[in-house]
Each structure stands twice: as C-alpha cells, then as structure tokens.
Amino acid sequence: MTATLLGSLRKRLTTPDTSEIRFTTRGFDTASAPARAKLEHSALQFLLGYEFGIEQRGHEALVTRLEGLEREYQGFAYEGAAMALTIRDVLRPTGGNRLVETFLAGPDFTSGPGSRHIFMAYIGVGFALARLPRALWRRALPDARALADHPALNWLIMDGYGFHMAFFDHRTWVEGQHVGGPYPWPGPADYTRRVVDQGVGRGMWFTHGGDVERLLTTIEGFPPERRADLVSGAALAVTYAGGVEADQLEAFAKGTSAYRAEVGQGAVFALRARAVADLVTPHHEAAARLFCRRDAHAAAELAAAGVVDLRDEGRTPAYEVFRQRVMRHFA
Incomplete structure (x- = not known):
C-alpha cells in the first residue's frame, strides 16, 4: 500500500468528482462535435493523474501508476499529478524540498521522474493556482531555476490557469x-x-x-x-x-x-x-x-x-x- 491514510483523506477532500469533467455537466454544446469523446477521455486521464498525485506517498509509486495509463494520454495524467503535488506543497506545514520541484528536477536538480512531461507539468501548476487563494500563489510556485528546462517556460503556468478558467467557467x-x-x-x-x-x-x-x-x-x-x-x-x-x-x-x-x-x-x-x-x-x-x-x-x-x-x-x-x-x- 503506497497510499497513506492522509493521502486517502486528501483525495476525498480535494478530488473533483468524475462528473465535473463531463462535457454535459460543464454545459459544453458538443453533442455532435467530432472530437468530444477523445477530449473528454483526455480530461478523465487528467483527473486520474490528479488522484494518483494527491494520495501516493512517494514519486516512485506515483510514476508507476502514471506509466500504467494509456501512453497517448500520459501527458494529461502527468499534468493532473503536477496539479496535485502543487496543492500538497501548499498544504504542507513545514518547508523543505517541494514535491513538485523534486518530481520534475529530482534530488540533484537535473532531471526527475516527471521531467519528460515538464511542459504539461507547468500547465498543471497553473490548474492548481486556479483552485488556490491568490494569497497562496507565491507559496505554490516552483523555483523555475531548479527545473530541467529553461526558466522562461514557467509562463506556461499562467497558460494553464487560462485553460482551467475556460474549461471550468x-x-x-x-x-x-x-x-x-x-x-x-x-x-x-x-x-x-x-x-x-x-x-x-x-x-x-x-x-x-x-x-x-x-x-x-x-x-x-x-x-x-x-x-x-x-x-x-x-x-x-x-x-x-x-x-x-x-x-x-x-x-x-x-x-x-x-x-x-x-x-x-x-x-x-x-x-x-x-x-x-x-x-x-x-x-x-x-x-x-x-x-x-x-x-x-x-x-x-x-x-x-x-x-x-x-x-x-x-x-x-x-x-x-x-x-x-x-x-x-x-x-
């Protein structure tokens, strides 16, 4: 068992219900849209990634579960996992290495288990910001200088914020x-x-x-x-x-x-x-x-x-x- 009691509690308290990402629930007029099924499935993979990220004890167990999902959609799952790790960072009462930073940069700050999906992970951090009070944003932001790609790409966080707002409102x-x-x-x-x-x-x-x-x-x-x-x-x-x-x-x-x-x-x-x-x-x-x-x-x-x-x-x-x-x- 890699999910702790605390992880299960976090999952129960913070994970959106599957119905929240259904296009009919969101009120999207997509009944006859050509890509509806594929895009809705992508959103579901994002939610699975979030669930894994919010409850798993360590990165190794998290990546094992993420890599077990359909390959084509794994980027969406890593995006969801990064959102979850960011929220966990904000909820942590103590300092130390941030979960999302070590997920992307690893202990030696060169490359971590999620570094292959760093673009999507940045977007996932933006999703987290959209769910957090703005007073906590600075606490939620990873140090881009420590991550595996160019620091300027942290602007993708605000891209992720915009996506979240378009999708959920x-x-x-x-x-x-x-x-x-x-x-x-x-x-x-x-x-x-x-x-x-x-x-x-x-x-x-x-x-x-x-x-x-x-x-x-x-x-x-x-x-x-x-x-x-x-x-x-x-x-x-x-x-x-x-x-x-x-x-x-x-x-x-x-x-x-x-x-x-x-x-x-x-x-x-x-x-x-x-x-x-x-x-x-x-x-x-x-x-x-x-x-x-x-x-x-x-x-x-x-x-x-x-x-x-x-x-x-x-x-x-x-x-x-x-x-x-x-x-x-x-x-």
Missing part, C-alpha cells in the same frame, strides 16, 4: 470574453493577460469539442487584439490533443491563415512536449506537416533551438522572445 471566460487580472505573478501585467489568453484559446478546443467552425467563429467574436493569442493556444491544443481527421486540420489551417505564425508556434510547442515525452503519434506527424511544413521531430527542434541564450529583451519577457523566435520560421 466557459460562460464567463469564453462566452463572456472575460479579461482577468491583476494577478500576483512576477511578470508584466499586460503580458500576463496575453499568456492567460493563450490558455483560454487552448481550452476552447475542448469547450467546442474540436468543432473547428464553431471555434473559429467564437475567436472572431473576441476583440481583434486578443485573437492572435487565442489562435496560438488553440493551435497548441489542436496539435497536442487532436481528435479530428485531416480535413478538420486543414479547415483549421485555412480558417487561421491570417495567423500563420501563431499557428506554427502553437504547433511547435505541442510537438516539443510530445517529442520530449516520446509520445508522438500519426496525428502529430500530420499536424506537423500541415502547420509547420516539416516532420514532428524537426518541428520540435525549433523549440529546442529557440531557448538557446534566451533572456528578457528590454520590457519583452524571455517567454515572448522564445515565441517570436519560433514564429519567425512561419512569418
């Missing part, structure tokens, strides 16, 4: 086009809202069940200055989570042709996350060819090259410098 954030903030986040307020919008765009792929036409119509209803970031996030989700056939990928590419660079950038981030985790499928290859004009691993390498000598440039955060480096390949 879509009437406010998607239909109501809510602008959040200010946030207790160590970055420029205006740019923080932009990254949150990228997460909202990613969440909209789920709230629309992969219905490309409805998704694009919804994005066009947002103010023009927000659309590029929404498209970037949506492209990441289309590529990473998928759930649709080639004709729908082509429809998305055609409908977002004005945002060619943002689509390529979102796809590259998704493909990098898949490649690092060794979870590339034929869908990802098809998306890479269509959105990036290269195979999945070559597209993923654009992200690897983009973090070399990465730093802030004046008032532009390093994360945005990273995005712009990738977008130049598709401009």
Whole structure:
C-alpha cells in the first residue's frame, strides 16, 4: 500500500468528482462535435493523474501508476499529478524540498521522474493556482531555476490557469470574453493577460469539442487584439490533443491563415512536449506537416533551438522572445 491514510483523506477532500469533467455537466454544446469523446477521455486521464498525485506517498509509486495509463494520454495524467503535488506543497506545514520541484528536477536538480512531461507539468501548476487563494500563489510556485528546462517556460503556468478558467467557467471566460487580472505573478501585467489568453484559446478546443467552425467563429467574436493569442493556444491544443481527421486540420489551417505564425508556434510547442515525452503519434506527424511544413521531430527542434541564450529583451519577457523566435520560421 503506497497510499497513506492522509493521502486517502486528501483525495476525498480535494478530488473533483468524475462528473465535473463531463462535457454535459460543464454545459459544453458538443453533442455532435467530432472530437468530444477523445477530449473528454483526455480530461478523465487528467483527473486520474490528479488522484494518483494527491494520495501516493512517494514519486516512485506515483510514476508507476502514471506509466500504467494509456501512453497517448500520459501527458494529461502527468499534468493532473503536477496539479496535485502543487496543492500538497501548499498544504504542507513545514518547508523543505517541494514535491513538485523534486518530481520534475529530482534530488540533484537535473532531471526527475516527471521531467519528460515538464511542459504539461507547468500547465498543471497553473490548474492548481486556479483552485488556490491568490494569497497562496507565491507559496505554490516552483523555483523555475531548479527545473530541467529553461526558466522562461514557467509562463506556461499562467497558460494553464487560462485553460482551467475556460474549461471550468466557459460562460464567463469564453462566452463572456472575460479579461482577468491583476494577478500576483512576477511578470508584466499586460503580458500576463496575453499568456492567460493563450490558455483560454487552448481550452476552447475542448469547450467546442474540436468543432473547428464553431471555434473559429467564437475567436472572431473576441476583440481583434486578443485573437492572435487565442489562435496560438488553440493551435497548441489542436496539435497536442487532436481528435479530428485531416480535413478538420486543414479547415483549421485555412480558417487561421491570417495567423500563420501563431499557428506554427502553437504547433511547435505541442510537438516539443510530445517529442520530449516520446509520445508522438500519426496525428502529430500530420499536424506537423500541415502547420509547420516539416516532420514532428524537426518541428520540435525549433523549440529546442529557440531557448538557446534566451533572456528578457528590454520590457519583452524571455517567454515572448522564445515565441517570436519560433514564429519567425512561419512569418
């Protein structure tokens, strides 16, 4: 038995019921949407990962359970586990090594058992922030300098926050086009809202069940200055989570042709996350060819090259410098 009595109690008190991630419960109009079943299953894997993370005593037992899930969906499970570990960190009465940091960085701060899914783990931390009082955010944030990838990627935490809000409160954030903030986040307020919008765009792929036409119509209803970031996030989700056939990928590419660079950038981030985790499928290859004009691993390498000598440039955060480096390949 690797789950303790305390772990079982944490699970009972904090784990959402399975019904909470059902699209009908959330009120998504996806009855005939092409990707509904796949995306709903992805959300279920996230919830399983959360359950494992909230109750397991150690990382070894946690990873054993995560690796027992369906390979294609393991990124979502690791995302859920990172959310759980972050909440556990906040609840810990004492200091010491943070659970989410050691999960990602290991005891020697080079690579931990969850480092292959560091992109998704950052997003999971953002999910945790969405469930925590803002006064506790600073306590919940891992030290990005100690983790296995570039510190600038910690902006994906706010992307995860935006996804959570779009998914769990879509009437406010998607239909109501809510602008959040200010946030207790160590970055420029205006740019923080932009990254949150990228997460909202990613969440909209789920709230629309992969219905490309409805998704694009919804994005066009947002103010023009927000659309590029929404498209970037949506492209990441289309590529990473998928759930649709080639004709729908082509429809998305055609409908977002004005945002060619943002689509390529979102796809590259998704493909990098898949490649690092060794979870590339034929869908990802098809998306890479269509959105990036290269195979999945070559597209993923654009992200690897983009973090070399990465730093802030004046008032532009390093994360945005990273995005712009990738977008130049598709401009």
